[in-house]
Amino acid sequence: MGNDSPTNTRHVSTYCYQCVAGPDLLTVKVEDDVATQVEPNFAAEEVHPASGKVCVKAYGLIQKTYNPHRVKTPMKRTNPDKGKDQDPGFVAISWDEALDTIAERLEKIRGDGLRDESGYPRLAASFGGGGTPTSYMGTFPAFLGAWGPTDMGFGSGQGVKCYHSEHLYGELWHRAFTVCPDTPLSEYIISFGANVEASGGVCGVKRHADARIRGARRIQVEPHLSITGACSEEWVPIKPKTDAAFLFAMIHVLLHEHPREKLDLEFIKHRTTSPYLIGNFGFFMRDPESRKPLVWDANTNKAVAFDTPGIDPVLEAAFLVEKAVEEDADGKVWEHFDQRCFSSFEKLVAHFKQYTPLWASKICGVPAETIRRIAIDYLQHARVGETIEIEGRRLPLRPVAIMLGKTVNNGWGGFDCCWARTMLACLIGGLEVPGGTLGTTVRLNRPANSRQASVISTRDGIMDYPMNPTDEENWVSRPEVRNANRTLVPLVANSPWSQALGPTHLAWMMQDQTPQNWPKPTMPDLWFVYRTNPVISFWDTDSIAKTISRFPFTVCFSYTHDETNHMADILLPECTDLEGLQLMRIGGTKYVEQFWKHQGFALRQPVVKAPDGTRDMSWIATELARRTGLLEAYNKAINRGAAGVSLSGDNFDFNLDETKAHSVEEIWDASCRAASAELTNGEETQGLDYYREHGYRMTPMSQLDWYLYPSLEDQNIRFELPYQERLHRHGKELANRLHSRGISWWDHQLEEYDPLPEWKDYPGIWEQALEKNFNIDIKDYPFWLLTSRSMQYAWGGNADIQMIREVSRNIGGHGGVVMNSGKAAELGIEDGDLVEISSPLASTSGMAILRQGIRPDTLLMIGQFGHWATPLAKTFNTPSINKLVPMLLDLTDSSGSSSDLVKVSIKHIRTPS
């Protein structure tokens, strides 16, 4: 982009996708071929929702590029013994030797068969960061696509560190891999532990800051006062893992303490399944012929199929259905004649009579009046009946929303919270409408780049969903991968993301113990690791390290030495963020709060020359494909779109010659041309040079695509709430399948397939699981230990960046364990004292950080630390929750996730001099 000063200065455009809240656009100032500064990309101000800015993590990329600890040549292990206590004895080798060694292994695998004797893929690969590594791994997905079955189910944070229940149920109910408020129009947001100010990226932060100044109110309900709590109007310090009770009580207030007219009855009647009648066996009452669910029509005063034209569905009455059937699990049908029954809505009302604010207050440690006040504020701000025009279309305006944070929306209770939040949106007609509760993107439904396109009606008038089958004929009885995602979790679907969203810890757990009547656990013959460090980032990290040390052959794409590649056989140094070349899709709507009015593509390009011994990921992928005889399949995969954009379309064709190995530039030049053609229907075909100069290429998109409601309205489809008839059936079928094979160890999880959620003592589940598995008295562990994201570190894999470490310490809580000042005084602990934190699993130590903004029964460790191999980070002495949280089946919910919380004790060790 030209020189602009006497020194040779350039400003190079690229993107940052270090965290899931991206990607965002930036420029890097390069002076005399030295990258000196990260800067906003103000040229993108008009198209980027955060005005072309990037957050603090992007600024760390300069040090990441020049970090003296970088691995700059391929290395191989010389010590065959692996383990934390072993010196790997890495020695430098040539790229040829490294790639040939790997290719030889891969060819042997192909010779032996892609799946092993247990049916598991012999090749495994783990990636971190909520999918962000895809934006850095170039054409490596095309290599995996060419390869065939790959086990991508060894988790490195998934489930316990993500918004897991929200991912699965969100996709089911409103195509919402993650959920957020329509913040620019919102007036009242209740946030249960969602830490958007730390993890919402530049778009999230800007949207919420603007909302605050505009006058939007936000109530933060969480055990410690997070960054987001700090920026909220009110902090409600709730007991950990009791959020579902609070939400249930809010539903009670709306249903039992206010006239029905205050609710959005039109929405409830026509956009939800509330009027659907429920039979004695817990399934929809259906028309015996069409098998469509029945509703009671006020006009004809009889039960009719839900989609009968001109009807007025009744929500509450005495229903006497003349003739109907219920479809139970496994095709069993119950016939009814002159049957008295209730609507889904009536079931809901009756079920929630018990969940009063007073009841919840005892569980949550929050006064009943506070819960009631917040519920009333929610209702009052909902503006039921009002509308707004968006790009010529009149839509309901419901400027209220509820956000759920990590630990709230995963593990036991996550389903309840997600359901209750979505139900509360439905009661005021605020789901997927302007101002209300929105989904961001899809990762399980297809197509991947359009939420709207997946809105297809089922026979029941609800959105279709790619549920994994549970019927006898189609159930995936033999796990395809080691975490058994499709076998155990119907909701996890079968997209490229599904493996990573299965019960990823099962893959690790089963390495040590074979569950009853289950295929023998096996280790992968070869494991690729890219931009992830599960020995630090997962739970029960000591046992993860031990398991990894037994893997026969591990290949780590490495930036510096770290705890996972300490156990590797080969290290492959790749070009880092500012050195590689890749085109990626940007814009549209995406988590956490990326809502653009444009969509298109951006280029990541070498800002400076990479160190000699490093290689671009696409070069590595091509070489692996070439050396394993997969070149043709690899090129086909690229042509198909495995690298992000399909190289041919209706009126363009930039397909690569499948027989040749192409250079990195050739691959991305073709991708750039195809991207331009896709955006312009073939009219424009700008190549790599254009993207190098401009950085990105966008086209406008409609703001109406932020909302799903228009698609449902157009097709007269309903949101599948409140009653979970479909899940209930799948749960019963799954139980039948598992029990027929003598599997009872998943029974606890099967109990969660309730058609309406029922409060379970969620804190008690943790306490009882710990007592049962560790034979301890839970009273000896009086504190809840939680974790929280840090804007400076979250997803960044950047603990080894000095500047990030330095600036993060300006924010309270980094570098130790946070505890309540008053409680600390009771225990004789002072700020800065060294304390030991013990869970029934393990102990760690660190500095006590005393704050007023945390419940006395709660401790907090921010971020993920505990490094022992990563340069710089290993000197931090910062305690990490990950070492202390046990990996237990008892703590795994039906979706296959858990929450990173545990009961702990604290002991004073010494006061530093």
Added chain:
Amino acid sequence: MTRWALVADLRACVGCQTCTASCKQTNATAPDVQWRSVLDFETGSFPDVGRVFVPVGCMHCSQPPCMEVCPSTATGQRDDGIVTIDYDLCIGCAYCAVACPYQARYKITKPSRAYGNDGMMRVEEYCEDPARLGVAQKCTFCSDRIDSGLATGLTPGIDPAATPACVNSCISGALHFGDRDDPESNVSTLLRENHHFRMHEEMTTEPGIYYLWEKALDRPEEGNDIAIKPQKLASRGVGGVGGAAPWLQQHWDWRVTANFIGGGTGTGLMVAVAISSLFGAAVMPLAMFALVFVLAGLTMVLTELGRPFRSMNVLFHPQTSWMSREALLAGPLCVAIVAAAWLDSPLLALLAALIGMGFLYCQARMLHGGKGIPIWRENMSVSLIISTGLVEGAGVMALTSASLSPGVVGALLALILLRAWIWHSYRRNLVGSSPDRAIAVLRRYNTPFTVIGTILPLVLVAGGFMLPEIGHILYPLAGLGALLSGWLLKYVMINRAAYNQGYAIEHSPERSAGSGGGQGAAPGWNDAL
């Protein structure tokens, strides 16, 4: 006229430190040097707790205390209000750093690497600026960007190329930059439409950073001039580089203390020698002792300078800097002492004593000029430093003389009592005007100081009166106590209790427009948590 100002909207700031990081790169600052940073304040107590993120840095004050004290004229101020540092003039005395009540100034003396001994990064090598070593450094408001932008017709605060990097980088829209003197500028509009305050307004520095905390809903016309009632509430502040609560200053170490010790004891001794000489005592050899003390002190402080070879620049600013004035008197003082000693002249001794008193007064005012250190800027610190200098001088005389006249003993007693009274009044005055930890440290040292410096000498002198036969043992011991206690006092005042001002906010921001702001906070003050 133009007056550049920064407006930080506390309602928007989320403490992300993007501005901190951006500043570090734009200005290539060394590890742990943060010209811009964002603090994390807690207010209140569980469960009614608030938390506020506060961007800080050089406030580019209209009345900058740093500029007043700077002895070399390295610190200056442009017509547009930007406070500047001329790295080529600065001697690295760090006086400006202790005078700044916003802890905005840094001094590093050797290159520091992000990864220490593990290697120097290419970017560090490229960006290293040797001119910044050993001198004061701080935020420049990115004046180079402003100037080059203005030169090409751009508007600072509006056009990114002419705007400070921190403002450009701010992701929440909290930071704004513009011309305070232009009533239609972006910052003037913001200040008109919102209630705001400036930090440590009571110190009359007229800082150039404004904090927005509440929308001026019904009374927009009041936004600009809303009366702010300072409310110093106790609170905890945290942070990496310093944090929000006052911390012990690190700019002046024991070598500066040695200068105050040498200067005080030397000039006090010269005064004692001169007065004694009027009564017939010899000027030699004690006058030479006085000279040695003064020179030793000056030598020690020379080693503290970041740029000792420019030390003569210390003389450039006698108009307002007490350090320049002290330096200016050092030469005549030494000459006068040598002359008095050489000629054994009581008259010249008296002259030397008078210059010495001037030197001692300069030293006392120099400490007092450290406005960033509340226990220094307390007015009684001046009389305390002077009185202890005189006590120390008399103490040396008592310590070194074989026999003492009743007049000298009486003078020593009177000075000890005077110093004790000043010390008591000084400490009393500090309550409420100094950080809690500073007061606590002084309280901790009160007993040893009082015992060694007051009670013991009094008892010993009384003993000497009652038992004249051992007076030659007791009086020197009394003198020793008086001397050492004075040295202890200075060590404590400069190296142990010199907590800086820390940071404070007058109000917490409102968290939704119309909800109103909350209480302020001054972490580390008024019996903080």
